[in-house]
Amino acid sequence: MAAEVYRHAVGTFQSHSYLNNVNNHQQKLRNNLVRFLVNKDSAIYSSRSNRSLIRSSASQTSVADPVSLSPSRSLTNDTNKKSNEAALILIRHGESLWNEKNLFTGCVDVPLSKKGIDEAIEAGKRISSIPVDVIFTSALIRAQMTAMLAMTQHRRKKVPIIIHNESEQARQWSQVFSEDTKKQSIPVIASWQLNERMYGELQGLNKQETADRYGQEQVHEWRRSYDTPPPNGESLEMCAERAVAYFRDQIEPQLLSGKNVMIAAHGNSLRSIIMYLDKLTSQEVISLELSTGIPMLYIFKEGRFIRRGSPIGPKEAGVYAYTKRLALYRQKLDEMF
Numbered sequence: 001m002a003a004e005v006y007r008h009a010v011g012t013f014q015s016h017s018y019l020n021n022v023n024n025h026q027q028k029l030r031n032n033l034v035r036f037l038v039n040k041d042s043a044i045y046s047s048r049s050n051r052s053l054i055r056s057s058a059s060q061t062s063v064a065d066p067v068s069l070s071p072s073r074s075l076t077n078d079t080n081k082k083s084n085e086a087a088l089i090l091i092r093h094g095e096s097l098w099n100e101k102n103l104f105t106g107c108v109d110v111p112l113s114k115k116g117i118d119e120a121i122e123a124g125k126r127i128s129s130i131p132v133d134v135i136f137t138s139a140l141i142r143a144q145m146t147a148m149l150a151m152t153q154h155r156r157k158k159v160p161i162i163i164h165n166e167s168e169q170a171r172q173w174s175q176v177f178s179e180d181t182k183k184q185s186i187p188v189i190a191s192w193q194l195n196e197r198m199y200g201e202l203q204g205l206n207k208q209e210t211a212d213r214y215g216q217e218q219v220h221e222w223r224r225s226y227d228t229p230p231p232n233g234e235s236l237e238m239c240a241e242r243a244v245a246y247f248r249d250q251i252e253p254q255l256l257s258g259k260n261v262m263i264a265a266h267g268n269s270l271r272s273i274i275m276y277l278d279k280l281t282s283q284e285v286i287s288l289e290l291s292t293g294i295p296m297l298y299i300f301k302e303g304r305f306i307r308r309g310s311p312i313g314p315k316e317a318g319v320y321a322y323t324k325r326l327a328l329y330r331q332k333l334d335e336m337f
């Protein structure tokens, strides 16, 4: 289904080399991701050839990791009863060098500015006591920098490792052969589907100059409407078709299996995902603005997403009053580190 959605999303843009490249890699990416992330028994670090050797399931990890809150370690009195609760953290990347210059960026791969680096580190402090088992980022460096910088602040001190599935050789050459080392790692899955919306012929233009030329109203419609694409670019609706399909196909199964997930992505790919999580209408999403580098927390429980706002700081009591599981996780960190 996602493949159909994707074809629909890019069908109008066959002349664009970016999307053509994406199209060529799409099936390969999907195959790889499905192979590694289908369910809680996914062997995230494994290759096909040695899956049995290094298989790692959620339950196996929880036994070995004293800080882990796996589904099998429910905080209810019934310790055998599985809890479906998991944390979902969304972070829009920190300020990029083109945000700083007020340029339309879209899918141009621009790094963080100095301020963006500081924002990512600050975001990391805010989520430093919230469990993270798997990280999803876009394929763009500003989101990946944000995820990595944020994780430098995490108290659990696991090492985020980018998973390379782009070829059999990449898989083979990036294997990890120690179970202990894998248990101290967090897989980072980078996917173009979480990229910023493709901004078409606005990419690289100054936002103010574009508004002066085409009028504030027209530019606001390009930037914030749900279904009006910028010239030869993606509307939010088209961006949602690939980003939300990816979220449902690849990220929800992780949450369902009790994995705590962080997503580092972009203003518009995250707006489309939040629209799905919060069931916003196409009118309501127009006024949804996301700041750079501010983490947003959701609790996934019994198939529902409960929005908890933005954690204020690692020591803020309210942050950890969200659920018993998060409070217990922080308590374990306090005891251990």
Ligand SMILES: O=C(O)[C@@H](CO)OP(=O)(O)O
Pocket: 099, 103, 104, 105, 106, 107, 196, 199, 223, 267, 268
């Ligand atoms: O330039 C972009 O890619 C985006 C996000 O920075 O801009 P906008 O604020 O218009 O969504």
